[in-house]
Amino acid sequence: MLSPQSTEVVRATLPAVGGALGEITARFYAGMFAAHPELERDLFNRGNQAAGAQRRALAGAIAAYATMLVEHPEVRPGAMLARIAHKHVSLGVTEDQYKIVHQYLFAAIVDVLGEAVTPEVAAAWDEVYWLMAGELIALETRLYDASGALPGAIWTDYVVTSRTPQGSSALALTLRPADGSPAPAFAPGQYVSVAVHLPDGARQIRQYSLSAAPGAEGYRITVKRDGEVSQWLHSDARVGTVLALSRPCGDLTLAEGEEPLLLASAGIGVTPMVGMLDHLVRTGATRPTTVVHGDRSPADHAHAADLTTLVARLPAAELHRWYETDAPTTDRTGYVDLTDLPLPEGLRAYLCGPLPFMRAARATLLARGIPSGRIHYEVFGPDLWIAG
Structure with missing residues (x-):
């Protein structure tokens, strides 16, 4: 929990720091990579760096964490931190690298905000950083232990x-x-x-x-x-x-039990859904399962045959497909729309695909009364959902 003194300082400076996070994170990565080019070459996704996606995701995560500390101190951002921790473990990130990040991130904060970063402000945001880092390090340590690997030794x-x-x-x-x-x-x-x-x-x-x-x-x-x-x-x-x-990672995992499922994907987002369906078939599952997929055309649909075969082998599963072009008469034309799709009560939903698809699907499910805690998603690459 953030100390009372730091809480007031962070609350007062959050608009200024949050508004400058885009520039801060850009300078942070530039400074860190200049001093440690091996990190850009061998650890970070340089495609995401070039597109700016990684720094937008970092800015969103810092802002979301700091906001929760001051506005909802009783709530832990578990889902966000778990997703980051799994990604870090899949890359082999170790505790000592948090010290490198701290050094260049705070240098960037001072560089961008200048005299506004008083000793009190620096101390408060330092506390925010190490609270977030501490939670992540603890999560990552548990993940390494569970995988049977030493920190960083994942390959x-x-x-x-x-x-x-x-x-x-x-x-x-x-x-x-x-x-x-x-x-x-x-x-x-x-x-x-x-x-x-x-x-x-x-x-x-x-x-x-x-x-x-x-x-x-x-x-x-x-x-x-x-x-x-x-x-x-x-x-x-x-x-x-x-x-x-690496060792397997990721927090988008299929919950066991008998509750109904919605597995909704678009494009290459079909891949974890195929793995989940394969597991349901292998374990003889009988739970109601609604499978939804959207793609550009049947010719573009990866694992189309697998999806059809696996759904047919489940006694309580049904498949709904949308294609933008060349849709067969048995499927629908256009983008996935869950508005009128029959869905059983008490379902748990899993989403994977492009961000606009997942945002639209989640919004529809929420509007239909499905609690947010029962809607799970996977993002390929930096998690820009929390970045806005």
């Missing part, structure tokens, strides 16, 4: 065992540990990070959902041809190629 070599095209622009890769050991267990809906060395010498890391159930033979990831790592995987990851994978 294992896997060998590609098959490649299967999916739709017009995606590729499914199955992988097994190169040493022949069993792949670590995971929860349906989780992802792994994949680290590759690109031709310019950079080691870049991306996250891909596991698109088959726990218990399947090895792991399966599905990669849309979009971005430098995905392009490399499409062109260079052949059968026999060895890739470095």
Whole structure:
């Protein structure tokens, strides 16, 4: 909990600091990468850096955390922190790196706000930072312990065992540990990070959902041809190629039980849903399950056959599809619209896909009376939802 003195200082300065966070985070990353170029080259997603997505996500997270500390001190931003912690563990982030972030973030705050950063202001925001960092470090320590890995020691070599095209622009890769050991267990809906060395010498890391159930033979990831790592995987990851994978991470995991489910996806967001459905089939689930997917066209739909087959094998599941073009007469034309879709009472919803799709789907579900705590989502890349 933030101290009373710092609470008043943060409340008074939050508008000024919050309004400058865009510039602060831009200068923070520039300063940190100038001093530690290896972080930009080997840890951070340089595509997100170039687009500004990472700094917008960081600014949104800091503002959201500080606002909650002063306005709702009795509430912990658990979902936001859990999502960040899982992402950090999937990248191999360690406690000592928080000290580096602190150094350059506070240098950027002083650089942007100048004399407004009095010793009292600096101390208050320092407290905010270390409260947030402390919560994240504790969460990440528990995740490392649960995975059986030492902090940062998350990487294992896997060998590609098959490649299967999916739709017009995606590729499914199955992988097994190169040493022949069993792949670590995971929860349906989780992802792994994949680290590759690109031709310019950079080691870049991306996250891909596991698109088959726990218990399947090895792991399966599905990669849309979009971005430098995905392009490399499409062109260079052949059968026999060895890739470095992290331990499974992610907090969008399928809740066990008998409550009804809504699995709603768009585009490549279908991947965790296929993994969840595969798990439901393998475990003989009978719970009511409504599956919704939207895509540009049937030709673009990755795992279309898997989705149809898995839904058909579940006794209480139904599939609804929307396509922007070339929709068969059995499906709908346009964007996914949950407004009039029959939904059972007491359902738990899982969303994955482009941010506009998830925002629209969540808004519709809330309007239909589904509590926000029963609506879960996964964001590929920086979480810009909290950034606005």
